Amino acid sequence: MMADKEFELHDVVEMKKAHPCGTNEWTIIRMGMDIRIKCNGCKHSVMIPRKDFSKKMKRVIAKAEK
Incomplete structure (x- = not known):
């Protein structure tokens, strides 16, 4: 797995496709x-x-608060 593809519970991630609401x-x-x-x-x-x-995930924007 690539380093930027590591994600945990409550992380904020950016997806490749935007949601219909615009984000x-x-x-x-x-x-x-x-x-x-x-x-x-x-x-x-x-x-x-x-x-x-x-x-489908592009990157982790913000890591979860520990």
Whole structure:
């Protein structure tokens, strides 16, 4: 895995495609076999298989507060 593709729970990530509401910043709210992310614009959440999420994520914008 590439170094910039390392993500943890509650990280803010940028996706390759923007959400229909206009933003492409998402917060990771659940991790497992699937990853649930919540749009930082309209607060809509979606569940994506981990493999697909790794492909669709561009970069980590902000690491989670420890």
